[in-house]
Amino acid sequence: MNWSSQAIRDAARQGDFGLIVSRARRDAGVSQSQLGDACGISQSAVSRLEGRGTASYDMTILARAATHLHVPPRLVGLADHTAAHVAENGQHDVHRRNFLAGTAAAITTPALSARHAEPTDTGQAATLRVATTAFRRLDGSTPSRQLSEPVLAHLRLTQTITSDAETPEQRARLAAVGSEAASLAGWLAWDMNDIGSARTWYGAAIKAARTSGDRLLLAYQLGSLAGFEADTGNAAQGLALVRSAHRQLGDAAPAIATAWLGTIEALAHAAAGNRPAAETALAQAVRSTDAVQDEQPPPWPWVFTFTHTKVAATRLTCGARLGLPGWVAASQDAAAVALTTSHEKQRALLTLDLAAAKLATGRLDGAFALAGRALETGARYRSGRIIERVRAVRRSYTSTTPPRVVREFDDRLHGVYL
Known part of the structure; x- marks a missing residue:
């Protein structure tokens, strides 16, 4: 690729970074779907990225695309010494985002x-x-x-x-x-x-x-334990705790509490393998989220408003647990904020859900690229929860003759000791 060509220089000067990504992708013989796998986004998101013209860009995704295609960072508006860090950890980590912005998504x-x-x-x-x-x-x-x-x-x-x-x-x-x-x-x-x-x-x-x-605080803590139990596979206990939380809230429950508990309930149903019940709970969470906007400010112990991005991210996780790649693909774009700018450890867990879905459809390169990214986060923060989830993704792939991408991943995973 001739990075000094007049067309590339003009696009860089005008801020049309999508055009540069598009030309680099085509020159490398990479499809939009393959680039999306490498960046943790969908093919349609890559298409929108390439067609944004001089509009604003999500610099995290842009940096990942540029890194994968070996585009010089300066051509897409990034300093050379920060591009790799942005691609791996997100733009907010470059400027060390505060904790509140990180947990909001x-x-x-x-x-x-x-x-x-x-x-x-x-x-x-x-x-x-x-x-x-x-x-x-x-x-x-x-x-x-x-x-x-x-x-x-x-x-x-x-x-x-x-x-x-x-x-x-x-x-x-x-x-x-x-x-x-x-x-x-x-x-x-x-x-x-x-x-x-x-x-x-x-x-x-x-x-x-x-x-x-404080009944609202009690409902929140019951819901928190319910989420924990659902994540660790105790679906029945999680659902029982969700019911207890709803009883504490009563008929006058704030919409934000109902929306949040709806996502927790959906996760518990997904852990139990109950797709219809999970779908019903997610639908209720969507309806409650629609009403959250009318509540200003959110009642304590809820601080941040509950958004449809969070519901979409829950649907993505439910899809991964239920083995429904279609759910994951349909939720990926809507959950993009959580996948790119959220708390690092939470982002790693969502990335692993996405990796599991790609693995289920046989997209090994994309799956293990995402799992490798989560593995690095887990090792850096010494997070046993993340590392164990990485191992679970690896266990879900069985082959007597694993390809090179899997063998290389295994070498990295076997070297992690917490």
Whole structure:
């Protein structure tokens, strides 16, 4: 490819980066579908990328395409020394996005992370909550193994102060803070694939939420444990917890709570292999999400609004668990935000769902390219949950004579020790 040709120089100067990608792809003999597999997007998304002209671009996807096609970064508006980092980790990591932006697109990331102290919170409760929030912000850039001990110490302090509270009102307020801290401890244990500890701390979060008397918080913590149980294969337990959460919410449930619980229920049905029930739950989540816009601001413990992107990402995951590549393909574009700009560990898990779907349709190169990207994230953050999911994807492919792409992947996977 002649990168110094007049046509390429003109396109770069005008900002028509899609044209450059298109010409490079054709010159390399790569189809739009093959490029999409390498970048983790659909063929139609590649087509739209190439036809964007001088409009704005998703620089993460653009960088991945340029890296795969060996396009000089400067020709698509990227500095040479940042292009590879953008392609691998997303544009926000180059500028080190803050934690709140990262978790906004993630479905199951604990939604308590950005909550500021309520005006009625004073003294110890407010101070302890600020500490919990600080730990949650660190989760976006710090391995869970490094955060676990400080968070557990913080939780023990919160529990001690709660037990010493002088009035029932103080105890209830402090118990709500303790519920948040215990939920965070459960989240970190889950990421480390310490299933027993995760279940223990989520249980502690539910118990503290009951003490707080906040039914919305209790419903959230029940739903959080339901999501955990569904992810670990305990579909019946997950569904029972979702029903308990709905009972806590009652008929006057905020739309955001109903939408979120709908996605959790869908994941549990998918874990049970029940496609019709999963589809029904997703449809309910869509209807509830339509109504979320009318609720400003979201009621605590929900901080971020619930969007159709999150529902689409849940459908993608359900499709992977049910072995329905069509669901994954149909949801891929709608879930693109979560696949490109969300919390890194959540992005890796979604990428593995996409890899599983590609593997089910025999697209080995795309599947193991995506799995390799998730493997690097899991190793970097020492995430046992991600690494175990990578191994599950690898186990789903069986062959006595695996091709080179699989053998190379195996070499990388076998070298990962957490």
